[in-house]
Amino acid sequence: MKKLIVLGSLNMDISIQSDYMPRSGETMNGYGFLMNSGGKGGNQAVAAAKLGVEVKMIANVGNDIFGKQLLDDIKSYGVDVSNVEISKNVSSGVAMITRCNNDNRIILSNGANHTLDFETIKEKLEKMTNPGDIFLTQLENDFEVVKKSIQFAKELGLYTILNPAPAKVLDDSFYKYLDLVIVNQSECELLTGIYPEDEKSYRIALAVFHDKGVKAIITLGTDGSITNYTGGYEYITSRKVEAVDTTAAGDSYIGALCRYLIYEKDFVEGLRFASDVAALTVTKKGAQISIPYFNEVKEYFKEDRNYE
Numbered sequence: 001m002k003k004l005i006v007l008g009s010l011n012m013d014i015s016i017q018s019d020y021m022p023r024s025g026e027t028m029n030g031y032g033f034l035m036n037s038g039g040k041g042g043n044q045a046v047a048a049a050k051l052g053v054e055v056k057m058i059a060n061v062g063n064d065i066f067g068k069q070l071l072d073d074i075k076s077y078g079v080d081v082s083n084v085e086i087s088k089n090v091s092s093g094v095a096m097i098t099r100c101n102n103d104n105r106i107i108l109s110n111g112a113n114h115t116l117d118f119e120t121i122k123e124k125l126e127k128m129t130n131p132g133d134i135f136l137t138q139l140e141n142d143f144e145v146v147k148k149s150i151q152f153a154k155e156l157g158l159y160t161i162l163n164p165a166p167a168k169v170l171d172d173s174f175y176k177y178l179d180l181v182i183v184n185q186s187e188c189e190l191l192t193g194i195y196p197e198d199e200k201s202y203r204i205a206l207a208v209f210h211d212k213g214v215k216a217i218i219t220l221g222t223d224g225s226i227t228n229y230t231g232g233y234e235y236i237t238s239r240k241v242e243a244v245d246t247t248a249a250g251d252s253y254i255g256a257l258c259r260y261l262i263y264e265k266d267f268v269e270g271l272r273f274a275s276d277v278a279a280l281t282v283t284k285k286g287a288q289i290s291i292p293y294f295n296e297v298k299e300y301f302k303e304d305r306n307y308e
Contacts, residue, residue, distance in 0.1 A: 008041015047255020131157030
């Protein structure tokens with residue numbers, strides 16, 4: 001069976017709800033304080049593991065109370081943490097999250113996430129991977145290190161997926177190392193110059209990715225997602241739910257999609273499954289804690305889906 005290798009960030013999420021976003025210099029009362037494990041890499045790894053995938057994590061945390069909690073939490077969800085490094089001199093990554101009107105604003109302190117070096121990653125990939133395994137990463141680690149790691153993973157024969165978040169411009173020459181790019185609307189705009197907001201702009205944005213030589217999925221929030229993966233144009237609607245916290249929506253979507261790639265099931269069905277997982281995730285507060293297990297997804301949507 002193929003496995004998923006996630007190179008990514010581990011952050012302690014410190015989150016609070018507000019009635020509106022504070023203005024410059026303003027102090028205000030908030031409520032609904034939460035502190036739980038997150039980071040895009042950790043979230044995506046946990047999502048896949050909760051849904052039944054063998055997941056190995058490559059990351060770095062600080063030698064502090066947050067670092068211990070981050071490792072304990074993802075391990076409890078089934079993620080293999082034997083390849084996570086512990087930095088003695090740099091604190092763990094932290095995300096400060098303000099939740100407001102079913103949306104969020106996030107400020108990151110990269111911490112130990114940015115101390116992971118390419119030579120360490122290269123050594124780990126050589127030991128743990130087989131051709132055909134899936135390599136998934138984001139951009140919350142050092143940008144140059146991530147790019148070198150993707151290139152090396154491709155050389156090893158891995159299927160490479162990039163979620164370019166936080167968004168950064170990629171040279172056109174780099175796309176040849178990517179099998180799949182998964183972006184939201186703002187990330188799509190930075191990479192293609194097109195903000196996808198209607199069918200015409202959806203098709204144009206996907207055509208730009210096609211011209212760059214890469215398959216793409218563009219997530220559209222409550223409007224669903226689109227892809228050129230099958231060679232044409234596919235649009236998948238999203239579930240309409242009462243959103244409580246959108247923090248882990250995109251990450252749960254990506255982890256869920258990886259399940260279908262690992263098990264080599266129908267891709268469009270995988271997009272529907274990923275949308276359902278994301279919908280269920282946003283009905284709860286928190287990041288990793290809000291992501292459902294496979295049996296929860298299967299039971300919740302049993303009336304109109306037969307997920308296996």
